[in-house]
Amino acid sequence: MTQSVVEAPTATRVALVAPLSGTLLPIEQVPDPVFAEKMVGDGISIDPVSQILLAPCEGEVIQLHPSHHAVTVRTAEGLEVLMHIGLDTVNLRGEGFTPKVKEGDRVQTGDPLIAFDADYIALHAVSLLTQVVITNGDRVAGYFPKAGAVSAVRDIVLELELTHGTVAAPEVEGETLTSGDLIVPNPAGFHARPAAVLTNLAKKYQAKIGLRRGADRANAKSVVALMGMQINRGDTVYLDATGADAAAAIAELSQAIRDGLGEEGATPIAVPPSLSQPEESKPAPRPRSEDPNLVLGVAASPGVAVGYLHRVKSQDIAVDEVGGTPNEEHRKLEQAIAQAQLEVESLRAKVHGQGDPQKAAIFAAHQEILDDPELFEQAGSAIDKGKSAAFAWKQTYTTQAAQLARLDNVLLAERANDVRDVGDRVLRLLTGVTVETITYPEHTILVAEDLTPSDMANLDRDRVVGFATVAGGATSHVAILARSMDIPAIAGAEERMLTVENGTPVILNGSKGRLRLHPSQAEIDQTRQRIQQIVAKREADLAAKDQPAITTDGHRIEVAANIGNLAEAQKSVTLGGEGVGLLRTELVFMERPSPPDQETQARIYGDIATALAGRPLIIRTLDVGGDKPLPYLPMPHEENPFLGERGIRLGFDRPELLRTQLRAVLQAAGQGNVRVMFPMIARLEELRMAKAVLEEERQALGLPAIEVGIMIEIPAAAMMADLFAREVDFFSIGTNDLTQYTLAMDRGHPKLAPMIDALDPSLLRLIDLTVKGASRHGKWVGVCGGMASDPQAVPILVGLGIKELSVSIPTIPSIKAQIRGMSLTACQALAQQAIAAETAAQVRDLSPLSEA
Ligand code: PEP
Ligand code: MG
Numbered sequence: 001m002t003q004s005v006v007e008a009p010t011a012t013r014v015a016l017v018a019p020l021s022g023t024l025l026p027i028e029q030v031p032d033p034v035f036a037e038k039m040v041g042d043g044i045s046i047d048p049v050s051q052i053l054l055a056p057c058e059g060e061v062i063q064l065h066p067s068h069h070a071v072t073v074r075t076a077e078g079l080e081v082l083m084h085i086g087l088d089t090v091n092l093r094g095e096g097f098t099p100k101v102k103e104g105d106r107v108q109t110g111d112p113l114i115a116f117d118a119d120y121i122a123l124h125a126v127s128l129l130t131q132v133v134i135t136n137g138d139r140v141a142g143y144f145p146k147a148g149a150v151s152a153v154r155d156i157v158l159e160l161e162l163t164h165g166t167v168a169a170p171e172v173e174g175e176t177l178t179s180g181d182l183i184v185p186n187p188a189g190f191h192a193r194p195a196a197v198l199t200n201l202a203k204k205y206q207a208k209i210g211l212r213r214g215a216d217r218a219n220a221k222s223v224v225a226l227m228g229m230q231i232n233r234g235d236t237v238y239l240d241a242t243g244a245d246a247a248a249a250i251a252e253l254s255q256a257i258r259d260g261l262g263e264e265g266a267t268p269i270a271v272p273p274s275l276s277q278p279e280e281s282k283p284a285p286r287p288r289s290e291d292p293n294l295v296l297g298v299a300a301s302p303g304v305a306v307g308y309l310h311r312v313k314s315q316d317i318a319v320d321e322v323g324g325t326p327n328e329e330h331r332k333l334e335q336a337i338a339q340a341q342l343e344v345e346s347l348r349a350k351v352h353g354q355g356d357p358q359k360a361a362i363f364a365a366h367q368e369i370l371d372d373p374e375l376f377e378q379a380g381s382a383i384d385k386g387k388s389a390a391f392a393w394k395q396t397y398t399t400q401a402a403q404l405a406r407l408d409n410v411l412l413a414e415r416a417n418d419v420r421d422v423g424d425r426v427l428r429l430l431t432g433v434t435v436e437t438i439t440y441p442e443h444t445i446l447v448a449e450d451l452t453p454s455d456m457a458n459l460d461r462d463r464v465v466g467f468a469t470v471a472g473g474a475t476s477h478v479a480i481l482a483r484s485m486d487i488p489a490i491a492g493a494e495e496r497m498l499t500v501e502n503g504t505p506v507i508l509n510g511s512k513g514r515l516r517l518h519p520s521q522a523e524i525d526q527t528r529q530r531i532q533q534i535v536a537k538r539e540a541d542l543a544a545k546d547q548p549a550i551t552t553d554g555h556r557i558e559v560a561a562n563i564g565n566l567a568e569a570q571k572s573v574t575l576g577g578e579g580v581g582l583l584r585t586e587l588v589f590m591e592r593p594s595p596p597d598q599e600t601q602a603r604i605y606g607d608i609a610t611a612l613a614g615r616p617l618i619i620r621t622l623d624v625g626g627d628k629p630l631p632y633l634p635m636p637h638e639e640n641p642f643l644g645e646r647g648i649r650l651g652f653d654r655p656e657l658l659r660t661q662l663r664a665v666l667q668a669a670g671q672g673n674v675r676v677m678f679p680m681i682a683r684l685e686e687l688r689m690a691k692a693v694l695e696e697e698r699q700a701l702g703l704p705a706i707e708v709g710i711m712i713e714i715p716a717a718a719m720m721a722d723l724f725a726r727e728v729d730f731f732s733i734g735t736n737d738l739t740q741y742t743l744a745m746d747r748g749h750p751k752l753a754p755m756i757d758a759l760d761p762s763l764l765r766l767i768d769l770t771v772k773g774a775s776r777h778g779k780w781v782g783v784c785g786g787m788a789s790d791p792q793a794v795p796i797l798v799g800l801g802i803k804e805l806s807v808s809i810p811t812i813p814s815i816k817a818q819i820r821g822m823s824l825t826a827c828q829a830l831a832q833q834a835i836a837a838e839t840a841a842q843v844r845d846l847s848p849l850s851e852a
Contacts, residue, residue, distance in 0.1 A: 012077060012162045016056040017109060018150040019083055020130055022048040024157060026145065027131065032087045032402075035131050037395045041082065043133030044145040044158050052100075053083055053114045054152055055107040056132060063215040065090070068097035071113050072135065072215075077162060080135045085116055087127040088406060096120040103215070110153040132157060138385070139163055177246045179239040179254040186260055190231035194261035196368075199223045200637055201256055207243030209253065220253070222374030227415075228403045262639055288494060292517075297493030298473050299513035301482035305466035306527050307443035309497075309504045309517075314449065317424070317433045323388025333379060333389040336429040341370050343425065345631065347457065349590035359484055362453055362477040365415070369422045375400060390430040397423030414476045421452035440464055445508050447497050447515075456481040466508040468493045468515050482510075486810075490515060541813040545576030549819035551798070551827070558804040559816050560616070562784055569608045569617075572809050576816060579615035581732060581806020582677075582784040583608065585622055585661065594632050595657060601664030609672025616673045618709065618732065618784075618806075619665050621690075622657060623647045623679035642746065647680025647711075648690055655693070662694050666703045675707040677732060682714040687727055713737035713785070718766040721773025731774055732806065735785025739763055757840035758787035764796065764835045764843070771801040782806055789815065792847040795822055799831025 025045040030036045035045070055073060062080065063072035069089035072082045085097070100112040107113070122128055134140055142161035150157055186194050202209045202220040209220040213235055218225035220239065231237060237257070241249045256262075289296045323329045348363035369375070375396055382392035397419055404416035428434065435454075440446075440463045450471035456478055464487070472478055472491035482489040488510030500517060507516040507527050516523070549557045560581035561572035565588070569580060588596055588604055596604070609617050624630045625646025633654070638644035651658035665676050678690045687710060698705060712718050713734030721731065735758045740747040742763055745756045767783075774781045782804030787793045789807040794815060797805065807815050834843045 014057070014075060014077055014079060014160045014162065015156045016081060016132060016158045016160070018046065018152050018155045018157045019054045019056045019113070019132060020046050020048040020052075021050040021150065021152040022046045022130075023149050024145070024147050025129065026147075027133065030087070030129055030131060031127065035084075035087075035133070037399070038133075038137075041133035041135045041137050042140070042143050043131060046130045046132070046150070046157065048118065048128055048130050050152050051116055051118050052112050052152075053085060053116070053130070055109055055111045055113055056081060056083070056157070058109050059107060061101045061103055061105045061107060061113070064099055064101065064103050066094070066214040066216070067092065068094045068099045068114060069116075071099075071101070073107060073113075077139070078136070079139060079160065079162075082131075082133050082135050083113070084131045084133070085114065085128075086121050086125045087129060089121060089125045091406070092121065092124055096124070134160065174243055174246065176240050176242040177250050178241075179250045181236050181238055182254055182257045184231055184233055184235045184237060184257065187233055189233050189235065190226055190229070190261075195223050195226040197261040197639075198226060198253065198256065201253055202249065204637070205241070205243070205245045205249040207241040207246040207249045209239060209241045209246075209249055211237055211239055213237045219374045219377070222372050223368065225374040227407070228400070230407055293519075295468070295494045295497045295515040295517065297468060297490035297513045297515065299511055300472070300476070300479035300491040301487060301489035302511040303466070303486065303488030304510070304527055304531060305443075305445060305488045305508045306519075306524055306531065307445040307465045307506065307508070308441065308502075309500055309506045310440055310444045310446055310502050311498060311500075312438075312446050312448040312451070312455075315433075315436050317390075317394070317427050317431055319390040319394050319427070319431060320388050321391045322386060323383075323390070326383050326386070329383045329387075329389040329392070330380060332430060333376075333383065333393060333426075336389070336393075336426045337370055337376070339429050340422070340426045341367065344370065344422070346591060349587055359481060362418075362480065365418055365477075366422045366453070369419055370426075390427060393423070393430060394427055397426075414472060417450055417452055417471065418477060420450075421454050424452070425454060445506050445515075447493075447500070449498065451478050453477050453481055456485065459485075459487070461485065461487070466510060468497060468508060470495050470498065538814070541817040542575075544817060544820070545813040547576075547816070547820065548578075549816040551819060552821070552823045553825060555798075555824040557798055557802070557819050558782075559812055559819070560618075560782070560804055560806040561809050561812060562806050563608075563809070566604065566607050566611060568809060569611045572812065573612065573615070575809060575812040577615075577809070577812050579612060579673075580608070580617045581782050581804055583617060583619045585620060586624055589622060589624065589630055595660070598660050598664045598667070601661060602667040605665060605668035605674070606671040609668055609674050612672055614673055616675060618675045618677050619668075620677045620679055620711065621648065621651060621661055621665075625650045642740065648678050648686055649680060651678075652686075652689065658690075658693060659697055662697045663701060666694075666698055666701055666706065669703065669706045675709060675729070677709040677711060679711045679734070680714065680737075681710040681712075681724075682716045684720065684723060684727070687724060691727070711737075711784075712770050712781075713741070715742050715766060718770045721770040722776050723773075725774045725777040725779045728779065730780050730782065731770060732782045732784045732804075733767060733770060733802075735763065735767075735783060735787035738766065738785065739787075742766060757844075758785065758790070759793055759796070759834070759843040760840040761835060761837050761843060763787075764800065764831075767797070767800050767802070768831075768835055775801065780804065791815070791818055792844055794818055795827045795847070796831050796834045796843070798822070798824065799827030799829070800835075 025047060027043050027045055028036050030045045057075050059073040059075040061071060062074045067090045069086060070082060070084045072080055074080050096117040098115040100114060101107060118128060139162055140160050141163045144159040146157050199221055210217045211220045211226060213229060213231060216229050218229050239250055239253055344363050344366045348360050379392040379396040382395060383389060401416040401419040404419060405413050407413045435458060440460060442463055444464050446464055446467040448469050450469050466488040468490045470493055476491060479489065479491055488508055490510055490513045493515060497515060504517060505519060507519045549559050558578050560579040561577040562582045563569050563572060563580050564584050588601060605619055625644060626642045629635060645653055668674055681687050691708060707729040709728050709730040709732055710724060711734040712731045717724060736747055739756055739758045743756055743760060745752040747756060771781050780803040783797055783802050784806035788805040789811045805815060830846060833846055837843045
């Protein structure tokens with residue numbers, strides 16, 4: 001690769017005349033950070049009074065945006081002058097604009113470029129302010145903007161002094177190849193999933209790869225940039241690639257796009273259909289209340305809270321525009337991103353250990369944002385232009401977040417918050433500014449424009465009893481976290497709540513999506529009473545936590561816990577846990593930079609066994625792959641990781657990992673009541689192979705045998721349960737995966753979430769089959785998936801013959817209390833009705849708790 005240096009022309013001044021009549025405004029004052037922070041380029045803005053955009057100079061039209069609201073002219077000196085009519089006008093999709101030129105046209109100063117309907121745009125867009133900016137600012141040494149009123153063509157708006165001396169010519173990296181036209185077949189365009197598939201494919205190649213649609217171009221290795229293009233079904237796109245492997249990249253990626261990037265329903269189409277977004281991905285109209293004391297929103301996290309309103313303002317971190325040398329600033333940025341990656345990784349490992357893969361997926365998404373090459377490259381190029389790392393980074397991520405937030409697609413728009421959250425994390429590391437700690441008064445109900453997943457992690461749960469945000473919806477990551485933290489919340493709430501005085505008494509109903517302002521004393525009393533009843537029930541359950549869970553007709557169920565580490569084992573015992581039905585050993589592996597050795601693992605498992613003081617401890621062997629990657633275990637790209645090398649399959653592929661772990665488990669077994677369990681078993685051969693490995697290691701160590709079980713989480717294993725039961729000591733049903741594989745619905749899919757219900761009768765039939773298969777050989781069955789912690793499922797599971805429920809730690813006392821209040825005979829009758837039901841909804845309606 002060579003880099004040549006060429007002589008730049010001697011200093012020249014170039015003048016741009018007014019493309020419109022109107023009043024000039026400094027670019028910094030444009031109410032849109034993309035322009036005000038000069039992300040697009042430096043220049044000037046005009047508040048127009050005329051309606052035809054004219055050429056401000058002589059040149060060639062090099063870009064006309066498909067929505068006809070923006071055009072770029074290149075001058076003889078090579079300056080690229082972008083004119084952008086209005087703000088957010090891309091959303092008008094061409095309505096109100098009539099182009100007078102096309103790309104490639106040569107224009108003289110004053111030639112018409114775009115005619116527009118100012119009345120229509122003023123009514124339908126944020127602003128009519130029109131920006132004139134230079135997109136290749138590296139050629140400009142000085143900007144001399146004018147001020148005041150200007151007349152189209154007659155007055156100068158901006159003078160530019162071009163650079164002296166030498167400039168670096170672009171790097172020569174080989175020929176750029178382009179694909180043919182590709183018509184996007186995906187029903188909802190390039191939303192997150194197909195964008196991620198394309199990105200992953202592109203990352204296999206060294207070549208620089210771009211995806212183009214008309215004049216838009218995005219780095220094909222950046223999910224954020226691809227999503228930001230808002231590619232719709234029927235759009236014509238093409239690829240360009242530069243580099244040694246460009247031809248192979250173009251061939252593979254073109255085919256993948258034609259094939260719909262692995263997405264079902266992406267049937268190839270010849271004629272582009274309407275460009276409109278599919279109805280279901282558009283944001284639902286926001287609820288508005290007629291009652292001034294009632295703020296409406298979307299139910300984000302159930303529960304009711306009474307308290308006093310407190311508004312949270314987001315903290316703006318000030319940054320210096322100029323920093324040290326580009327080398328120093330690049331290094332600072334790299335270090336801050338690396339540190340942020342460690343922080344996010346440890347948050348992810350922590351929540352995964354808490355047994356909530358949906359929560360872990362939130363932080364996995366944050367890791368992906370930190371890995372995004374587009375963010376890094378954009379910030380890097382601002383640093384090259386002399387900006388400080390903090391300034392460059394802040395500009396880059398705020399712009400990306402603003403772009404995402406503007407998208408029509410509600411799922412993508414909600415991810416803007418994640419970009420902001422991750423961006424803030426890196427910015428704090430760069431500036432040393434720590435999170436402001438505010439001591440809220442007791443019974444605080446927070447209202448905010450938006451909160452981030454990190455804000456949630458720092459929330460003082462003793463004082464904050466609920467929150468409402470203007471942004472977000474029920475599928476936002478903040479809502480998921482609120483539900484798992486058991487804090488009532490509403491999202492998408494009316495903005496006027498932000499003007500309500502701090503300290504105003506309010507009632508927040510997270511189940512109904514309502515915030516009542518100034519409630520009457522009677523309403524407050526009534527609500528408090530209801531909350532107190534719930535609290536009293538919780539306290540009674542807690543007081544009885546150590547009593548066994550025996551049904552009224554004398555049948556005992558073991559209530560154990562799902563845990564990820566020693567602290568959780570200890571916590572489970574304090575809440576009345578009768579053992580550990582699932583130790584997810586992933587956490588032991590995830591929170592380290594390399595695999596833990598045998599001694600380390602034996603110590604960890606041994607400590608947990610000791611803490612359980614004789615109670616059973618089921619250690620599940622490593623279940624990574626799927627949605628749980630290990631940073632130090634590079635996995636080849638898989639089209640369908642949930643159907644790929646996860647769980648025991650990976651153990652067979654990396655036998656040294658499995659053997660080391662089994663030796664550690666056998667070693668720890670001396671310290672308590674230890675059993676081992678294999679995940680993701682589908683075939684008898686796999687069980688036999690896993691058991692053979694265990695036996696080999698046991699004999700080599702000369703230690704006694706331990707009980708062996710398997711997860712029943714693949715339908716094949718449930719259906720063959722009678723055969724598996726001959727060869728194991730117990731089964732534990734992983735309903736999270738069993739549901740996903742039975743219904744063929746991704747367990748983390750936000751749109752499918754309402755349909756992926758473990759109470760689906762199909763699941764109940766598989767559980768029934770498993771219990772029957774096990775009892776034929778005198779073996780017991782437990783459930784360790786999320787279903788075991790669902791109060792509506794508990795009587796049905798007991799009725800189906802489940803002997804052990806391994807639940808999330810906080811639910812131990814209430815599940816035990818629930819079992820003590822029911823009879824096995826009633827549960828059996830309920831289970832028979834449930835298994836005969838047609839739908840999950842019908843099953844839920846059978847439950848005595850369905851009104852709760
Ligand atoms: C399950 O699949 O239900 C289970 C308990 O395992 P995990 O959630 O760790 O996949
Ligand atoms: Mg599982």
